[in-house]
Amino acid sequence: MSDEKHPLDLLKGMLRIRRFEERCAQLYQQEKIRGFLHLYIGEEAVAVGVMESLRPDDTVIATYREHGHALARGMDPGLVMAEMYGKVEGCSRGRGGSMHLFDAGTRFYGGNAIVGGGLPLAVGVALAERLQGRDGVTAVFFGEGAVAEGEFHESMNLAALWHLPVLFCCENNLYAMGTALGRSESQLRLTLKAASYQMPAWEVDGMDVVAVEEATRLAVESVRSNGGPHFLEFRTYRFRAHSMFDPELYRSKEEVEEWKERDPIDLLRERLEAEGILDEEIWSALEAEVGEEVDAAVAFAEAGTWEPVEELTRFVYSEAGIS
Amino acid sequence: MSDEKHPLDLLKGMLRIRRFEERCAQLYQQEKIRGFLHLYIGEEAVAVGVMESLRPDDTVIATYREHGHALARGMDPGLVMAEMYGKVEGCSRGRGGSMHLFDAGTRFYGGNAIVGGGLPLAVGVALAERLQGRDGVTAVFFGEGAVAEGEFHESMNLAALWHLPVLFCCENNLYAMGTALGRSESQLRLTLKAASYQMPAWEVDGMDVVAVEEATRLAVESVRSNGGPHFLEFRTYRFRAHSMFDPELYRSKEEVEEWKERDPIDLLRERLEAEGILDEEIWSALEAEVGEEVDAAVAFAEAGTWEPVEELTRFVYSEAGIS
Amino acid sequence: MTDVLTQNRTATYREAMREAIREAMQQDDRVFLMGEDVGRYGGCYAVSKGLLEEFGPDRVRDTPLSEAAFVGAGIGAALAGMRPIVEVMTVNFSLLALDQIVNNAALYLHMSGGQFNVPLVIRMATGAGRQVAAQHSHSLEGWYAHIPGIKVVTPATVEDARWMLATALADPDPVIIFEHANLYNTEGELPEYGEPVDIDTARVRRPGSDVSLITYGGSLPKALAAAEELATAGISAEVLDLRSLRPLDTKAIVATVANTHRVVIVDEGWKTAGMSAEIAASLAEQAVWELDAPIRRVCAAEVPIPYSRHMEEAALPQVTTIVAAAEEVAGR
């Protein structure tokens, strides 16, 4: 790739997530999207930077805050939006909604809404890759709040003990719902915690997509070449409420504003402008392209249909049956 | 206490456990004791040394391998033996057996047979002590195998985060049933793991009762004076099988023999003989006294009665009822 | 009586529950509230909003995401003299704490020969119906009701939300309170002189003579609406609110069937080996000759609960399905 195109792709990747989710927020007000909706706005650099460093045959496991990961992984925005509409054309037939995006094609293994619940799965996928002689890496995303869960501890130990190709991607946005890291962890340096499993652990500026991509590329190289699991802590921040029901009593407007000074999209945009790679014209083009993609996604979702009620009992068990 | 009496008390405390459990093994062969029986033989220095450093108003929570802890805590050997016989005179009315010794009087809160299951309880007892303005310390015992459990991780973090008076006593006897530490933990230095919760953690020679007592006394002082929780790793070894059903395929006779060279009772005995505190006569006296205690315990258990079957449904719920 | 006790007004289920917690903490220093986001966030369903400010962080404790540890800590604190109210945000996450609840809270008293009781209250939101998909839509009340040593209550009215907690806290043994998330916004009258209610009997919420609708928790409003509709069709339905699932008031269950001889059990949980099965089984044991028609169960479909609105509605008991079942057993 050319030195110019790549950074613009990163920028576009983040912008796509931003505009997509801004539209989701509107659609939630219009009650087109229901249930829980957790926005990733402010954290886009993490998903985009990490996915850039993965191969198609790698595996991704994410949380309920995973629209950004799904889009960055290359899932069709239309399928994602249709899922949030609850349409049968959605990536999970409208059964999962915002928290349960799935896509076998891009090896996107969900969309897990139990905090910490995806971590043991990642260990197992990595074990399967190893046992089948493949060199795929399994990247699992989780928030800093998940670090307090027993499933985190058990999964970190098991992955390190068995030297498995897992990339632990901790998105430290400082809050678990309303609980600040300091009220959740006795050890605030999460990388020290990870290191106690004999696992290499790095802190990364999660607002700088280039730093994220760089750190992830090095970590993935190590993991893929049988270097064992790796823990990455991405320091980031959630600009929006935890979900659509959160009055945000637990943090100050000032704190939020300060972090917005480091908006990952603005940061890259300014840098690229300074480097002369980006100008108004290119930016408007990016905005236009992304806007069209989002419009197309919404149009696809709007045009979608409802799964026939008779299909409610499909896929409780596999239709193939015992082989 | 006089400098001479105290070390002899330590010796007698260990000897009591040893002879008591040797008798238990015989009684198991005679089918007087049934179910699971986990012997503590070889590890006596840990329970004796720790209990010496606790006050009556402190709290103890142990595992299924807890005869030694119960006796060292001062529970009546007769009540313990009767419990293993399943007699109603037993400390748990014969309902708990070897794995579930309970005694409110000495604040012995069980006897917990789920690996790691007692750790959250200890955090809660310590929290209650704090909230009620008392300075009691809660000592919780667990094996090194429990360190891999999520409940260990969550409890360590919670105790450290809330700065609670918990003494975490890890009995590292190198095996969890047949699983050696190296097949269970990615980080073999358990104290490094504990330190990652911002908790002071010391390694202690668990075969040296004096070292155990000394380390525990210092740790308890710190915990009691609001120094927060403390983690002690006692390096010890189980001389007998995991339980009565264990063919011990996983370790060599040589390894066992080597460790027996450091039998905690022999170590102290030799030292006291060298120091002229102990001679054949005193030793025989100790043996005789302990032998009588064990005989008395067995006699008490033999004389015990069976809980009436009609009482099966008692204590599913409290008899007091809603107050 | 405190002012809390003497107000006569309509309140929401949420307000009633909050008032119950506040009153308990005012009256007994041993009571404290612990759980995820109960403090600064105000509770994920805003039940505990304002309590941190009133009682401080020692008695309104935000916990880390450590369900096993803080539920177990609640058990330990109860063993050591406190009267904890542990909030598990939803029943879905309680799966992570089941070892502590089933192997410790439920067993300690019996296993210790009567020495160690566990005066603990665990509150959790339960149920589906808000399009939050499979992992957030469980109804596992029947699972908990299976376990000796704990008690399971399901306040379905604003009055029970207001008054069951005090009785649960006065209970020397573990009590689990299930609060259906769809009930928090329901409104009801609070009697001028309210007082603690029992937590072990069922109540007839609407008398009737043709068919019994036996239900609990979040399904009570649906059953009452169905009874209303049945009335217009000339079918008189009696609605029994179980209130407590363990102990189960089988006397009341048998009594209503002895009165109507036809029964529809409404349970948002899955049918197989759930709460509805126990109700039907107790009738098959104790009142089989009273039945003029086979028992009908209206439960959640045996599927993970889907996100999309129409599919979720199809998966759950609805007024229409309850009415249809009642008409069927009534032979109309």
Place this chain on the structure above:
Amino acid sequence: MTDVLTQNRTATYREAMREAIREAMQQDDRVFLMGEDVGRYGGCYAVSKGLLEEFGPDRVRDTPLSEAAFVGAGIGAALAGMRPIVEVMTVNFSLLALDQIVNNAALYLHMSGGQFNVPLVIRMATGAGRQVAAQHSHSLEGWYAHIPGIKVVTPATVEDARWMLATALADPDPVIIFEHANLYNTEGELPEYGEPVDIDTARVRRPGSDVSLITYGGSLPKALAAAEELATAGISAEVLDLRSLRPLDTKAIVATVANTHRVVIVDEGWKTAGMSAEIAASLAEQAVWELDAPIRRVCAAEVPIPYSRHMEEAALPQVTTIVAAAEEVAGR
């Protein structure tokens, strides 16, 4: 056929299970065994003894004490192309893995719109009767049977122990195999040309005409012994072994009751909202007019299982209590 298939001899339940695992691993590289002490220790009930030596540590994996992680890892490995057999030492410890089983294994296929099935087999020992006290004596089969998305089987004979695993491994969805610890030493004949058996139907283990004894797992031997005793008293008991609890073969349940019109359900699990409740409920729904007597359930007493032998015996279904219940419903 491999030699494993063609031997005609009596074997223990333990040997049959081991043979089934060995054969599966010989025939399919995707199959591996994982759990606590399955390797060097040989399995806490010696089921996997010798397999580590034969297949090596990659395919016979000792795990740390991390039930949630290694069960979840089994799910992940199944999602990614393997056919794991995860051994949870006993059902008592499976409480620590329920989040993974209920929120992941059971939901992934439906929640993903059919994309991600979980071809996983979980084996666990279950049951009481060995004086191992309350925390080690749970029978939670009914809990698992409550959950859509998983299948639950309970081999009670040596033949089922030998042949159910192959079918479970061929199943594209999660199958949980409950092995009652008291069955491991039971002996039985293995048919000369054995072959995989279905895992979704019940079997009449002893035909009869006066009363049906419906049971599963560890209670089957007790039910058969009771039938023997009843025969001497002139009561002809039909013994139905459910074999699979999910799906539940209600056809067979209704059929046996249509034959005998009297039924005793024998279940070592607790009565309230357990497996026995579902069996009774399905009869109350589908065969209530076939009943000539109220349904009787012989289950574990609603207490934590005590250690002492006489109290444990009193807490569990016994031949004598089954016989008494059968005589009662048979009106003798």
